[in-house]
Amino acid sequence: MHYEAAGFEIRTENAAKPVSQPSTYLRDWLLSHLAVSEALDYGCGKLRYTGYLAKVAGFVAVVDSEIQLSRVQTIAGLQTSIREFVARRWPNVRAYNVSEFSRVAPRFELALCANVLSAIPQKGPRIEAIRVVASHLNQAGVGLFTVQSRNSYFKAWASDPKARRYGDGWLVPSDGRASFYGIITRPKLERLVSEAGMHVVKSWVHGESSYVLAAGRSRVITSPNFVERRRVAAPACGDRFTRPAKSAPSRQVKEQRRGPGRDQFDERFIDR
Numbered sequence: 001m002h003y004e005a006a007g008f009e010i011r012t013e014n015a016a017k018p019v020s021q022p023s024t025y026l027r028d029w030l031l032s033h034l035a036v037s038e039a040l041d042y043g044c045g046k047l048r049y050t051g052y053l054a055k056v057a058g059f060v061a062v063v064d065s066e067i068q069l070s071r072v073q074t075i076a077g078l079q080t081s082i083r084e085f086v087a088r089r090w091p092n093v094r095a096y097n098v099s100e101f102s103r104v105a106p107r108f109e110l111a112l113c114a115n116v117l118s119a120i121p122q123k124g125p126r127i128e129a130i131r132v133v134a135s136h137l138n139q140a141g142v143g144l145f146t147v148q149s150r151n152s153y154f155k156a157w158a159s160d161p162k163a164r165r166y167g168d169g170w171l172v173p174s175d176g177r178a179s180f181y182g183i184i185t186r187p188k189l190e191r192l193v194s195e196a197g198m199h200v201v202k203s204w205v206h207g208e209s210s211y212v213l214a215a216g217r218s219r220v221i222t223s224p225n226f227v228e229r230r231r232v233a234a235p236a237c238g239d240r241f242t243r244p245a246k247s248a249p250s251r252q253v254k255e256q257r258r259g260p261g262r263d264q265f266d267e268r269f270i271d272r
């Protein structure tokens with residue numbers, strides 16, 4: 001996705017790191033998540049975390065700009081495109097550009113949005129990206145938003161005459177374009193997620209990264225990764241955004257919690 005900041009074009013697809021450089025913490029978090037039927041890798045980049053999601057999910061949708069999905073680049077040591085790599089490697093993964101994804105039904109139980117918001121230079125498109133994720137979660141769905149909030153480059157840029165402050169981050173011009181890295185702290189990430197209409201379930205910092213786990217405002221959390229099954233509204237983990245739930249879950253909600261059976265698997269992939 002391309003953005004404009006201070007007269008520079010920001011090509012965020014160039015900010016994606018290779019599969020060989022995952023955060024081991026995030027990798028382990030994903031691998032320890034109990035199985036879900038459908039997961040989303042929003043802003044998948046070079047598929048750094050898709051393989052781990054594909055291990056815990058029956059189906060994974062990866063979403064990024066068309067240029068990121070179709071250009072030939074090095075993915076896991078191969079000269080290929082995301083679309084080709086996914087089609088050949090993973091039968092349970094499908095790639096969508098942002099426009100295609102807008103026609104996909106809200107059905108995801110787990111969404112990952114890793115290092116996407118910090119690549120976006122303005123608040124409006126950050127909120128919009130979170131809303132897209134939120135609008136694709138199912139009744140029990142949760143999204144994990146993560147950004148790197150600290151790193152040694154941030155300090156180096158402060159004394160680099162080429163780098164300049166823009167919004168909450170740094171613009172680093174090169175060849176008429178620029179790269180951007182927003183510094184989004186945990187409280188700021190919570191605020192963004194909340195302003196986008198999601199409910200912050202839990203937030204934490206590990207190493208140099210901030211994490212916010214969030215659900216839709218009126219949704220019911222049934223993710224087995226929680227210590228106990230509980231309503232979104234039940235305060236826990238220092239959650240400041242909780243609201244009490246009004247009534248017991250309806251039969252429809254209970255059915256949605258259980259999810260469709262395996263025999264319905266293919267049918268649910270039909271886009272609206």
Ligand SMILES: C[S@@+](CC[C@H](N)C(=O)[O-])C[C@H]1O[C@@H](n2cnc3c(N)ncnc32)[C@H](O)[C@@H]1O
Nearest residue numbers: 001012013015016043044045048114115116129
């Ligand atoms: C820094 S990379 C992160 C990639 C991957 N999630 C990771 O952690 O390795 C940011 C990715 O987000 C994509 N992106 C930027 N804005 C987006 C948006 N509004 N919707 C979907 N993807 C977006 C970019 O094209 C890029 O591939």
